[in-house]
Amino acid sequence: MVEEGKGELQKDSGEEETGLRLQTNRHGNLSSASSDARLKDSLQTIKSSKNSAVVYYGASWCRVCTKILPAFCKLSNEFKNLMFVYADIDECPETTQSIRYTPTFHFYRDGERVDEMLGAGEERLHDRLWLHS
DSSP states (O other): OOOTTSOOBOOOTTOSSOSSOOBOOSSSOEEEEOSHHHHHHHHHHHHHHOOOEEEEEEOTTOHHHHHHHHHHHHHHHHOTTSEEEEEETTTOTTTTTTOOSSSEEEEEETTEEEEEEESOOHHHHHHHHHHHO
16 A cells, blocks of 8 residues: 555544545645545535645555555645545445546535546646646
């Protein structure tokens, strides 16, 4: 999941049920939706806050997802003005029914979804985050 020396893993609120664990985030802008209710709450917060955000839909069994997750966590420290949410499609089956590909990233600005990225690639993700920050 995370190579030794790449960062310390933490497990706190919202991460109890997810198949993947998130790295330490020093800005508090990274969270994990461990249930449909938590994901709905996160999406409602995004829509009502009008802040820019990215929601990463992945799965613990997806090799590509496990490879991009450390980069997603690292980028949350770089883009501190964005809200980052990780949602495991197996833990949020009702809310993620429309997700047909993992990983999928949804980008929000002013409470509205404005972009989508399918697949991984740290540089692609970085560029997309820069564009929406």
